[in-house]
Amino acid sequence: MQSNLIYSELLKKVKNYSDNELKNISLKYLFLKFSISSSDLLINKSVKWNQEIQDDFTNDIKMLNKKIPVQHITSSEFFFDKVFYINNNTLIPRPETEELVSIIIKSEKSNHKKNILDVGTGSGCLAVTLSNHLPSDVIGIDSSREAIIVAKKNNILTSNEVTFINSKIEEYTPLEPFDLIVSNPPYIPKKDKIKVDKNVLENEPHSALFIDSDPIYFYKIIFNFAKKHLNKKGKVYFEINQNYVDQIKVLLKETNFEVVKDFYGNDRFVIIKNINKNYEKN
Secondary structure (H helix, E strand, C coil): CEHHHHHHHHHHHCCCCCHHHHHHHHHHHHHHHHCCCHHHHHCCCECCCCHHHHHHHHHHHHHHHCCCCHHHHHCEEEECCEEEECCCCCCCCCHHHHHHHHHHHHHHCCCCCEEEEEECCCCCHHHHHHHHHCCEEEEEEECCHHHHHHHHHHHHHHCCCCEEEECCHHHCCCCCCEEEEEECCCCEEHHHHHHCCHHHHHHCCHHHCEECCCCCHHHHHHHHHHHHHEEEEEEEEEECCHHHHHHHHHHCCCCEEEEEECCCCCEEEEEEECCCCCCCCC
16 A cells, blocks of 8 residues: 555544644554654655455554554654663653653763663663664663563664663662663652643553652662762752753752753753762762
């Protein structure tokens, strides 16, 4: 079947979205499902088609009309430079996290091999991407056994270089210190759940999104972990909730840190340097 025909079918049969949303969803679906890019559409690239694919396509349209995320329908998402496997046991990777990865890669590019820890690794996309772009030994940990299964699958699909461990950060004791610790932890207090998009609430794991009451709980835990297990010149990279940046600034007041805005102009990332400047390592 011609790709333009598939695109036309999506635009005609998928309902309950604005025109702009529908176009974006359809293009995302074509790319993730059939590897059809915008340029492929321009040349009307052909797609192998049979009755089984047609039945699958019909079922996908039904799920799109129920507002199931495209990423869950295709079990995939593009992140940085690769397509990763995902399911509803992990968060759908966000553009902001891609931006964090880009910042880390640009800042840490060197011939020096680094030990890196990704806390709350989820699908493993952050850990795998850093492993692929930096000379490094990377470990990803997550308290969710199901998330680690997804991460290990992505490891096999994309690099097979990362060590993934099912562990809470509170219970993890590394064998050697790290040069970099990175994390995009849960940072939405449950009281703010009402502000979260219904589609996210219904389709993504709440344990990866929400924290009981203290919005910077995991930042405190990881910060204290870093004091013990980060090399002297090591760095910590956080993705943060812009609404609680002031609390994080108070937590980090004795360190050398920088708050970085994302492409929307929101305070989204924190880089901590010389974390052990004022602390004795245990």
